[in-house]
Amino acid sequence: MSNPNDDYIYDEATGEWRPASEIAAQTAAGFEVRDASGNLLADGDSVVLIKDLKVKGAGQTLKQGTVMRSIRLTDNAEEIDCRHESIRGLVLRTEFVRKR
Numbered sequence: 001m002s003n004p005n006d007d008y009i010y011d012e013a014t015g016e017w018r019p020a021s022e023i024a025a026q027t028a029a030g031f032e033v034r035d036a037s038g039n040l041l042a043d044g045d046s047v048v049l050i051k052d053l054k055v056k057g058a059g060q061t062l063k064q065g066t067v068m069r070s071i072r073l074t075d076n077a078e079e080i081d082c083r084h085e086s087i088r089g090l091v092l093r094t095e096f097v098r099k100r
Contacts, residue, residue, distance in 0.1 A: 048065060049068070080092055
């Protein structure tokens with residue numbers, strides 16, 4: 001809960017003014033990972049590709065609508081680790097996925 005005497009900070013990720021204590025608590029707990037629609041992602045979620053993606057090094061294209069199950073969050077808030085039956089070590093940017 002925010003303190004009535006708390007300073008407010010503009011959060012560019014959400015586009016809202018939020019209490020400084022809330023931002024500090026969020027930063028201490030880690031960071032939020034959000035999909036292209038702004039939905040919060042967590043380890044174990046399933047996501048769907050929102051566009052065709054050419055996979056570098058695999059010589060393959062993942063089609064729009066492909067479901068990736070059991071994602072894992074990485075140290076980067078803009079990337080997730082995914083499993084695909086034919087590609088090992090697949091890392092996708094969150095801007096190309098939507099939570100299922």
